[in-house]
Amino acid sequence: MGRKRLQESADGRPTVHTVAARAGVSIASASRVLNGVGGSPETIRKVREAAAEVGYVPNAIGRSLQSQRTGLVALAVEDIGNPVYVEMMRAIESVVAASGRQLLVHATGGQIANETALLRRLAHRYVDGMIVSPIRVTDDHLAALVDSPVPVVVVGQLGADAPVDNVRTDSRTGVGLAVGHLVAAGRRRIGFVNGPLDTVPGAARDAGFRAALAAHGIDLDERLVEVGDFRYAAGRAATERLLARARPDALVCANDLIAVGALHALLAAGHRVPQDVALVGMDDTELARMMFPQLSSVSLGSAERGRRAAELLLQRIADPTLPPRREQVAPSLAVRASSATGPATGVTLPAPRTPEVTA
Amino acid sequence: MGRKRLQESADGRPTVHTVAARAGVSIASASRVLNGVGGSPETIRKVREAAAEVGYVPNAIGRSLQSQRTGLVALAVEDIGNPVYVEMMRAIESVVAASGRQLLVHATGGQIANETALLRRLAHRYVDGMIVSPIRVTDDHLAALVDSPVPVVVVGQLGADAPVDNVRTDSRTGVGLAVGHLVAAGRRRIGFVNGPLDTVPGAARDAGFRAALAAHGIDLDERLVEVGDFRYAAGRAATERLLARARPDALVCANDLIAVGALHALLAAGHRVPQDVALVGMDDTELARMMFPQLSSVSLGSAERGRRAAELLLQRIADPTLPPRREQVAPSLAVRASSATGPATGVTLPAPRTPEVTA
DNA sequence: CAGACTCCCGGAAACGTTTACAGCAGACAG
DNA sequence: CTGTCTGCTGTAAACGTTTCCGGGAGTCTG
Structure with missing residues (x-):
């Protein structure tokens, strides 16, 4: 039979040829029946049976x-360990699923190379489109985004003129909300625990913090500013360093994971929250509500951003010629016990390591 | 020109034909150069340039x-909001990445239909293999697993004779560790906040709890058992219901999310942890260490299970004829402040709603 | 009863890539 | 100078599917 086409795939699994041969019809008919378009009742029966x-x-x-x-x-x-991405993912998932597609998630670990490689590999047609939320953006990265073979939507800040669909928030203003709230509650020694300054959100939040203090006429004491990464352990360690050299009456944290670390450090050091130190996180994730006391947090609308990003992506998949669009979600502040003014809701510790504890 | 092959793909992107034509070579040569196998220096130059x-x-x-x-x-x-899966995912990712592959994550939302559909759709060759961690297993589900077109490894309990690679732990014994620890610490009114009983882990943990109490000669007070789902909010609500009708001196929770919910409920109700109520979670995730007080937790070796599952999968991808294998990871208990015996590490509340508070 | 129309079918092309195979030129040995 | 070997190249098949197109059979209309 020479090099005649086989009827099974290489690993022995049936193909449409197998089915067609078995049903005694052509592959065209088999395919049609299997896709539910056309076919006489008899053909349909035979093909279904064979399949x-x-x-x-x-x-x-x-x-x-x-x-x-x-x-x-x-x-x-x-x-993916950051709950803010989980919330964003859920929002995206519901939109994507409604369009009959499936969502796949990939964790880049913040490695630029990793992320660029993903764009250059996965995006090469394995997926119909992708949503990326990079925390660092290089030129190379940007280039990969711009001429991606599949539609891409970026969640997060991007160079102003990047021709890429983009959903962002204004985290500078978001930090301002937190600072304003704390100032209004009478706090003056406001500290800031941030993520890396070489990341886009880190830089924006740093700028927002400084601008907000200035706007309230408060001189920034640099000892009240500390930097780690965006995870829990680093947030806790950074807060411990900060507490070792300064005495804040409030802390703003660049995200909720950091805020949880800060809460842990504060309580372990014998500070009462919010009586001694008020605490405000960012992202307003479920984690903030899981703490005791519950954490105030600046919502950056992660679910909303995810939802909109998904919609932008679906639109672009449908019509790739659309001009690049940019959407913005406004931040808001959720005030909870960790920065409530009254002392009634706070937590007290018996009397651990530090001297200045109320008897 | 009739129906002659075009040199561009349908959407105008270059294909190997485009490159070959531009370089003035055949597509075979172009493909070889692009894959780095063979080609004369001159050809390589031309193709690279054209590409x-x-x-x-x-x-x-x-x-x-x-x-x-x-x-x-x-x-x-x-x-994917459950940190235990995040830890598992990280372990899997590192193994998978080391083999030069990429890991994609899909959240099923616990919907059986969803999960089966995933198996029947995504698995149809889009991926080289998959790891599934189902919490409910039906016959249909099992059938889909067994004759999946790509290799599948299951993390979690499975029918004893299912011919599928399987990595499991022994959560019955795990619950026993928690109960044993609490009994040794003098606790007797031990409660249990579980997930749904119609899930595999829920059923196993329920059985484990009852068996462990019996083994210590303790009669189970059914009012001390409450059920929700495996998430935070349900854990908190379930604990509130439990506390409204009973007075435990210890609580075992079916996972850490539930335990965090229970902690919140306990503290809000004015109970001291661990003095009044000792608390033990399960899965030993980072979340347990993020709490204050830190939560004791039964480790079910999620990272280890993930690692082994990934290894099994890679082996099976390499050789699909391997017989089904089953591995087991032993549980262990991490004792932390939430169930420490001494009162020194506990948290006290100022004096909220309940009367029995230390001045 | 002829013609138009509908429906179904099979052959073959197409998607974009890799690769087996054969041909060809050049290098080298005898 | 001839024969063999090496290394590169191009043609074409293959992966598994969908779909265009032409042909044939059957049905309805006039």
Whole structure:
């Protein structure tokens, strides 16, 4: 039989050829029946039967090659352990699922190389589009975004003129909300525990903090500013360093994970929250409500940003010629016990290491 | 020109044909150069140049159709907001990445239909293999697992004779560790806040709890058992219901999210932890260490299970004929402040709603 | 009863890639 | 100078699917 086409795939699984041969019809008819378009009752019966007998299951790759779409959408975030991304993911998922597609998540670990590689590899047609939330953006990175072979939507700040769909918030203003709230509550020695300054959100929040203090006529004591990364352990360690050299009456944290670390450090050092030190986080994730006392937090609308990003992406997939769009979500402040003014809701410690504890 | 093959893909992006034509060589030579195998210096130069000029980027789908592999591995979990899955994912990711593949995560939301659909759709060749951690297993589900077209490894309990690679732990014994520890510390009115009983882990933990109490000769007071789901809010609500009708001196929780909910409920109700009520969670996630007081927790070796599952999967991808294997990871108990015996490490509340507070 | 119309079918092309195979030129040995 | 070997190249098949197109059979209309 020479090099005649075989009827099974390389690993022995049935293909549409197997089904067609078994049903005694052409592959065209088999394919039509399997896709539910056309076919006489008799043909339908024969093909269905044959497919069931051999346990046919279509090969998505073959189908995608033909149809030029996979029905998959990817979300690439830095740290999937950060609840803010979980909330964003849930919002994206619901939009994406409603369009009949599936969402896949990839954690980049904040490695630029990693993320660029993802764009350059995964995006090469395995997915119909992707949403990326980078915390560092380099020129190389940007280039990869711009000429990505599939539609990309970026969640987060991006160079002003980048021709890429973009959903952002204003975290500078967000930090301002926190500072304003604390100042109004009579706090003056306001500290700031931030993430790395070489990240986009880190830099924006630093600028926002300084601007907000200035706007309230408060001189910034640099000893009240500390930097770690955006995770819990670093937040706790950074707060411990800060407390070792300064005595804040309030702390703003660049996200909720850091705020939880700060809360832990404060309580372990014998400070009462909020009586001695008021605490405000950012992102307003479920984590903030899981703490005791519950944490005030600046909402950056992560779910909303995710939802909008997903919508932008679906629109662009439908029509790739759309001009780049940019949307903005306004921040808001959720005040909870950790920065409430009254002392009634606070937590006290018996009397651990530090001297200045109320008897 | 009739129906002659075009040199661009449908959406105008360059293909290997474009590059070949531009370089004045055959597509075979172009492909060889682009893959770094063979080619004369002159050919290499021309092809590289042409590829750069047109911005060629290979179509992964086309390549996969030919090579019968995608280099992608999927992880399907129920709730990506649960830190235990984050830890598992990290472990899997590192193994998978080391093999040069990429990990994609899919959240099923615990919907069986969802999960089965994932198996039946995504698994149809988009990925080289997948790791699934189902919390409910039906026959249909099992069938989908067994004749999945790609290798599958299951993390979690599975019917004893299911011919599927499987990494499990022994959560019954795990609950026993928690109960034993609490009994040794003198606790007797030990409560249990569990997830749904129609889930595999929920059922196993319930059985483990009852068996452990019996083993210590303690009669179970059914009012001390409450059920929600595996998330924070439900854990808190369930604990509130429990506290409204009973007075435990210790609580075992079916996972750390529930334990955090229980901690919140306990503190809000004015109970001291651990003095009044000792608390033990399960999964030993980072969340347990993020609490104040830090939570004792039964480690079910989630990272280890993830690591082993990934290794099993890679082995099976390499050799699909391997017999089904089953591995087990032993639980262990991490004792922290929330169940420490001494009162020194506990947290006290000023004097909220309940009367029995230390002045 | 002829013609138009509808419906179904099979052959073949197409999606973008890799690769087996054969041909060809050049280098080298005898 | 001839024969063999090496290394590169191009043609074409293959991966598994969908779909265009032409042909044939059957149905309805006039």
